[in-house]
Structure formats: C-alpha cells, structure tokens
Amino acid sequence: MISILNAKAWAVKTFFNFWGRLGGAILNFGCLRDVDLSRDISYGPGPEQRLDILRPQSAKQRSLPVLVYFHGGGWISADKRIYDGIAATLAQNSYLVFNVNYRLAPGSRFPAALQDAAHAIDWIERNLAGYGGDSSSIVLAGDSAGAQIASWYACALQKRMLFKQVGIDSAKARMPLKGLLLFYGVYDFDAVLDAHFPFIRLYAKSFLGSGMDAYVLNSQVASPIRHVSSRFPPVFLCAGERDGLYAQSLAFAETLEKSGVVCKKLLFSRAYRADHGFLFFRWLRSSRMAFAAAGDFLLSLSESAGMASE
Template sequence: MIRLLFIPQAKKMRKEWAQGDAIRDKDYSIPETVEVIKDISYGKHGKWNLLDINRPKSYSGKLPCIVSFHGGGWFYGDKELYRFYTSNLATRGFAVVSFNYRLCPEHPFPAHIEDCNAAITWLSENAGQYDIDLDHLFFVGDSAGANLVYHYSTLLTNPEFQKLYKFKVPAVKPKAVGLNCGTYNIDEQLEGNNVLKAYIQNPRKYAEQIKVKKYVTENFPAVYIMSAPNDFLRTEVEPMVEFFKAKNIPVTSKIYGTKEDPDACHVFHVNLKLAIATECNDDECNFFKKFC
C-alpha cells in the first residue's frame, strides 16, 4: 500500500528537485583535466546498473579510488546529477566511480544494497583495466547515500551481517569513508516516516537486515563525518561520532559554515560555487590521502 501511495508524491518531488538541481548546476562543466568513461554496465538492471569512471587525464601508476554513492532519499537521483561533483573530486588525484542504483518506491529495499554490491563487485573484478588501486579504496555518500555507505561498509566488514543477505560480497574494504549530511540508524526512525516506509516496504521481513548499528565492528573503516548548521540532519553527527569512538573506529567530524549562512545547508558540498563546498571536499580528500 505504501508503494502505491508514495508513487505520485515521489514523481512530484523528483520533478521539483530536478528543477532546483538544474539551477544549482547551471554553467558548470567537466574540468578539462578530467576524462570520464561513461555508462559502463555493471549489472543486470539496464539503466539502473550503469556507472561512470572519472579520472585525471594525466597520471602515472594506479590511482586511489573514491566511489560515490549518490543521495536523494532513496527515490531520487542518479550519477548524472553528481557528474560535476565527482569530476571535481577527480582533480584531486583520484579515480572517482559514480553509479546508478534502483530507486524506491518502485524498487524497495534491499534493491539499493544489492546494486551497491553489484557495483563494487564489478569494480573488484575490473579495477586493473582502469588503473584503479583497490588497496586504496574510499567511499563517499550524502543524505540517503551516506546511509548506503554506512550500511554497505558494515556488510563488507562483518561476516555475520553478510549471512543475512542472499548475495556474496567481494573481498574488498574501503580504507575510509565520507559520511556527508547523512541519516544512519533508520530502523529506529521508521515510525511515521513515509519516505523510509517507501524504502523499507516490508519492515517485518527485513527487521534484522536494517539493524546496521548492531553489526558495526571495529573493522569498520575510518570515518569522516560532516554536516552544516542548516542541514535538517545536522543532529545526527554527534551521536554517530560517539558511537564510532565507542567502537574504536577512527572518526573525524566537522560542521561547515554558520547558522547565518543559508547556503550552509543539506548537501551543500555538491554546490561547487560555494567556498565551504571546496573547503569540505578538500578536507575529505586530504583525510583519504592520509590512508594512501
């Protein structure tokens, strides 16, 4: 029922958000120093299972790799929406992979996680062809994408959690992850949240699979977690910092901008015209470089 109720709302929000994002991205272009290998098929779900590889045109040896998990409330967005952000990250000396995944309400949980796994499995099997160094692998995600990074990184680092899923995970692990303006322990937030209900349409069936916090161990990668004063998910940062510290997971956090700045808001870091976006993306990439 929630699927049927949410479809008209999702279509309306997709249209409105796309208009706003088009305004934000007006006049942007792919940096001349970056090449983009587009629309590589990584799975069996057609347009939903395509990825791009962004990398500097000039490099020597293998490149450390950032994989971007796009945001959009699990029902909106794709790699094209993030093309300027991901190509911009590549100017800092990384190969940057961005990928589409199936969206709810048409494709509820665990479709998103299955596609994350398919994308990373493809990368694990084909990295050498694109001069990607899997020994220096990093994930970034914002909003719902941060949730997917949190969830999937837990899967990669806990064999007990893997047993709850039907697919096999690849033998890779990110050195560090960037959790940007995200939401995390959604099993505790389902009540009264129609977006989450459109994503987790069968909470009884998947009750254990969405208890991510329960399965996070000290093997989880190092974390950079950030937000901004006017981000509606700002309050998620401190509890997660304390949670990671309690697990002996290295964590760095930062809140960018001021309350008086309206641009210091949700997913500000993809708005490349902002000084705080450049500051944040520099900080996050420099954090990753510590592990290279």
C-alpha cells in the first residue's frame, strides 16, 4: 500500500514539477527586473534547504519590513523559482522577501517541511540585518501547502508544545510576527480528505503518512485550525469559491474570528476566475485584486510597526 502511494506521489510530483517549471518560466518572464535578487542561499545542509532574497530596487529606506514566503505544491512538488513572480510582486510593497524552499514528500515526510520552515526562519532572524531587514516587522506568507506551513508556525509560536512535538528547538523561535498572508490554504487535515480537489488525499497522505493511526495523530499536530489562540497575529486570508479547498478558508476564518483574531478576508464568488493557484495569472482581475488587497494589508502592518517604534 505504501509503495503504491509512493509510486503515485512520485508520478504526480514529476508531472507537476515539469509543467510547473515550464509554466513558471513563461509566466514569470521579466518579473525580476525591478528587484535585486540573491539566489539559492543555504539555510541548512540539504539541497532543498535554500532560499532566495528579493529586495525592491525602488525602496529608499535602508531597513525594510520582512516577508517570508513558503510555496505551495501539495507538500510534494513545486519550487521557489516557480514563485519568482509572486515573490517579486509582493516585494514591490517595499518588503524584503525571503522565498523559501523546503524538503518535500514523499522523500521527506512530516514533519520535515515544518522543521525546515523553523530552520529557515531562524536563519533569517540571525542574518536579515545584513540584507537590510527589520527584525521588528516580520510577516509570514504562503499559498496552498505553504499557507498551512506559515499558519502552523504562527500557531506554534503561541503554543510552543507544537515545536517539541515535531522536534524543533523552541528556544530558536524568538521572532515575533506582525501578520500572515494566507492564500487558498489547507488548515484542517481531517476535513480536507473530503474536499473535491484533485489528488488531495494523495497529497495529504504523502505528507502525513498513509496509515490511519499515523495520519490521525499527525493531523492533530499539523492542522492550524486546532491551535489558534487569541494571541494569533493579524491575518489576510484570500480564496475563491471555485476552489475545491474554499471551505478550508471559510472554516479557518471563522475560527480566527471566534478567537478574536483580526482577519481581513478577500473571498471571491464564482463570478471571478479565482480557481486554485490564480495568483500565478497576474493579468486576471482576481489576481490583481488579491495583490492590491494584500499590499494594503502589508502597508497597514508596516505603518503600525513604524508608529510603534516612534
């Protein structure tokens, strides 16, 4: 059973990596012309433990607020380079963007991706000053699987037992967060198994484990919806009704609001072309609206940080 799951996962991974890189090369053509890029910086010993740093050329201030982005891909595929366009667009909000790769399933299962996120953030905290980053203004962001990773880390900062449960030294997790940008993510690994979304069971089980006992146990730890507290940072949450994972965003937004967390929502009806992954297609009205709303949210966070430092 496990070997069949692995074979399917590797096949899906290979397919989406090929077409993702080809599509990314086309969609991202010319997207880096307005940023200064530092490529493939190591934050760990493995080949997947790399990040890119994007600084907008238009930024006049020496120290910029920081955005750390985790890519999507169902925890089994994709790469930060496919996200050059998204990262560069977010950087134009006068943010220093760290675009992070992490170990992927099925070669590296849970909790490898979460461990890498923590290691990357620790590296960023220790080194961001050298790249012109402001340690008092940090935002985590991600789409799809990356939204799960970003929101899980924010939960673990408030509920540090989560770090211990996945083998992370919580003493290294010191960096307070100003906010989160979350696009069409997965936040509940139990409910997601019933979602009408291509390959979702394959993605989730490749990441958490195919055995029922392992899946249930790991899903309790990995599901951000189970660990939200009133101390959670402000959230910008975006998704579209056409997306098979839309219910995940609705449920997470409800949980955030019931916990008293500031949650700015941009939810698209079926009238908009806002299928899963719509951010890549930056000419779509939904994509333009999402980036504009995310930019307004980031501006509000950086302005509040500036007022707090005065």
